[in-house]
Amino acid sequence: MATEINGWTAPAREVLRVTTSTRIAEVDAGATPGFDGDKQLGSALLEERGARLSALQELLYANGRIGDHRSVLLVLQGMDTAGKGGIVRHVIGHVDPQGVDHAAFGSPTEEELRHHYLWRIEKALPRGGQLGVFDRSHYEDVLVVRVHELVPADVWGARYQEIVDFEDRLVDTGTTVVKVLLAVSKEEQKRRLAQRLRRPDKYWKYDRRDLDERALWPDYEQAYQAVLDRTSTERAPWFVVPCDRKWYARLAVTELLIDALEGLELSWPPAHFDVEAERLRLERS
Amino acid sequence: MATEINGWTAPAREVLRVTTSTRIAEVDAGATPGFDGDKQLGSALLEERGARLSALQELLYANGRIGDHRSVLLVLQGMDTAGKGGIVRHVIGHVDPQGVDHAAFGSPTEEELRHHYLWRIEKALPRGGQLGVFDRSHYEDVLVVRVHELVPADVWGARYQEIVDFEDRLVDTGTTVVKVLLAVSKEEQKRRLAQRLRRPDKYWKYDRRDLDERALWPDYEQAYQAVLDRTSTERAPWFVVPCDRKWYARLAVTELLIDALEGLELSWPPAHFDVEAERLRLERS
Numbered sequence: 001m002a003t004e005i006n007g008w009t010a011p012a013r014e015v016l017r018v019t020t021s022t023r024i025a026e027v028d029a030g031a032t033p034g035f036d037g038d039k040q041l042g043s044a045l046l047e048e049r050g051a052r053l054s055a056l057q058e059l060l061y062a063n064g065r066i067g068d069h070r071s072v073l074l075v076l077q078g079m080d081t082a083g084k085g086g087i088v089r090h091v092i093g094h095v096d097p098q099g100v101d102h103a104a105f106g107s108p109t110e111e112e113l114r115h116h117y118l119w120r121i122e123k124a125l126p127r128g129g130q131l132g133v134f135d136r137s138h139y140e141d142v143l144v145v146r147v148h149e150l151v152p153a154d155v156w157g158a159r160y161q162e163i164v165d166f167e168d169r170l171v172d173t174g175t176t177v178v179k180v181l182l183a184v185s186k187e188e189q190k191r192r193l194a195q196r197l198r199r200p201d202k203y204w205k206y207d208r209r210d211l212d213e214r215a216l217w218p219d220y221e222q223a224y225q226a227v228l229d230r231t232s233t234e235r236a237p238w239f240v241v242p243c244d245r246k247w248y249a250r251l252a253v254t255e256l257l258i259d260a261l262e263g264l265e266l267s268w269p270p271a272h273f274d275v276e277a278e279r280l281r282l283e284r285s
Numbered sequence: 286m287a288t289e290i291n292g293w294t295a296p297a298r299e300v301l302r303v304t305t306s307t308r309i310a311e312v313d314a315g316a317t318p319g320f321d322g323d324k325q326l327g328s329a330l331l332e333e334r335g336a337r338l339s340a341l342q343e344l345l346y347a348n349g350r351i352g353d354h355r356s357v358l359l360v361l362q363g364m365d366t367a368g369k370g371g372i373v374r375h376v377i378g379h380v381d382p383q384g385v386d387h388a389a390f391g392s393p394t395e396e397e398l399r400h401h402y403l404w405r406i407e408k409a410l411p412r413g414g415q416l417g418v419f420d421r422s423h424y425e426d427v428l429v430v431r432v433h434e435l436v437p438a439d440v441w442g443a444r445y446q447e448i449v450d451f452e453d454r455l456v457d458t459g460t461t462v463v464k465v466l467l468a469v470s471k472e473e474q475k476r477r478l479a480q481r482l483r484r485p486d487k488y489w490k491y492d493r494r495d496l497d498e499r500a501l502w503p504d505y506e507q508a509y510q511a512v513l514d515r516t517s518t519e520r521a522p523w524f525v526v527p528c529d530r531k532w533y534a535r536l537a538v539t540e541l542l543i544d545a546l547e548g549l550e551l552s553w554p555p556a557h558f559d560v561e562a563e564r565l566r567l568e569r570s
Binding site for chain 2: 062063065066085088089092093096097098100102104133135190193194197200201203204205206208211214215268269270271272273275278279281282285
């Protein structure tokens with residue numbers, strides 16, 4: 001990266017990428033892997049890199065308009081308060097809303113429950129040229145579903161391979177899948193929940209069930225570990241992003257998206273018309 | 286408005302609102318009605334008012350999360366190059382992407398053509414708590430459809446009242462409808478089209494059909510006039526926003542949206558749980 005201001009010592013895509021030795025329980029959620037700058041530098045850099053992300057997204061959109069079917073899909077997972085919404089607001093907020101296909105997946109509706117769990121996911125996939133964002137995703141079907149045993153073990157157990165195959169099809173058809181697990185520490189979650197209970201303008205974000213889930217922290221760690229072990233593939237790898245420092249998480253996800261978009265090697269679509277002839281037509285109009 | 290910097294001499298909602306004497310052919314697209322500041326002041330103000338818009342949108346979203354069904358829908362119409370996309374990027378771009386339901390309506394698909402023209406519109410209406418944005422809309426069915434006589438005159442002729450009734454139902458069910466016609470001059474359109482033919486990074490925005498439509502300017506003026514005359518109602522009025530100066534159009538639409546959101550008199554949702562009891566639960570967790 002040839003930026004004026006920079007604090008990266010190693011690319012986010014390398015230091016954050018899940019390996020076979022990644023242990024989610026041992027991740028330091030307060031760390032800033034690969035970045036040796038402070039919050040001030042990180043925030044300044046986010047503005048600059050947000051502009052770069054926006055420029056790349058416009059290229060993707062432009063190519064989509066002339067029929068390029070490629071897209072990028074950001075999958076966001078993480079415990080409550082990890083900051084999925086903040087990523088959407090402060091990272092995706094840099095790009096043109098027209099080019100974003102955003103979907104949030106809460107508890108499935110009655111209609112959704114009557115379909116295969118990937119049904120609602122398929123429907124929300126980004127269109128060609130779009131930057132898709134999933135706030136939670138099909139991974140809930142091996143996370144909350146597993147922790148609460150909402151379906152038998154053999155059913156959720158079969159889903160890991162199914163998800164790998166599903167994402168493989170996505171990549172085959174031109175979607176770059178960027179899977180981000182936002183890692184928050186149990187202490188930081190407590191602070192963030194306390195803030196929601198302290199500020200009346202945050203009450204609406206509080207849900208009594210968050211504490212029930214919090215009590216299941218070890219079960220979720222186990223479920224997340226299985227996700228990383230079984231679904232982080234060469235073609236659709238997971239990245240674990242420490243997020244106790246929000247500014248770092250936002251900067252890191254921005255870099256991961258920039259990297260995904262640069263990988264498409266996009267350029268401005270050539271004119272599909274006779275430029276000179278059109279200039280003459282316009283002149284006479 | 287009690288803002289630090291201000292150039293408004295009269296509220297946008299008053300000076301831009303369509304009256305029975307509005308003549309679209311006589312609108313000065315280069316004017317800045319109600320605003321006596323220059324581009325520099327306008328751009329600075331846009332940042333400040335964009336933040337206000339964002340804060341109000343978060344309030345709407347928060348209320349939506351606890352079951353408030355109200356929403357705001359921005360309907361954008363205008364000739365090619367009027368800057369609908371720029372409004373989405375630079376006005377809607379200020380708010381959290383999660384809270385935006387954006388839809389662009391191009392030529393209807395085969396499936397859409399087999400349905401009533403409002404079918405695709407209904408499907409794209411904003412959910413409760415969301416800020417909806419229509420880039421083109423059901424009005425195309427009395428604009429391009431009328432100009433090109435895509436259906437018989439008695440069919441499109443019946444649509445004005447149908448649209449008034451449709452929007453009346455929207456308002457009844459809690460949607461504030463903000464209808465904006467972006468008025469570009471024929472000369473400015475020529476400049477903007479010329480730019481698309483001069484810059485290779487703009488070629489993708491150029492469509493040969495734009496010049497065909499440009500040749501029908503008087504027909505479109507007539508069709509737009511009919512829209513204003515027959516569908517600007519007390520409950521869902523039209524606003525004509527001059528947009529030869531893009532900074533003015535963006536600022537004015539921001540003000541119209543702020544006004545719509547302030548009209549909802551939103552406040553932070555109260556806690557629907559026992560705050561003290563939850564604090565204790567959290568403390569012990």
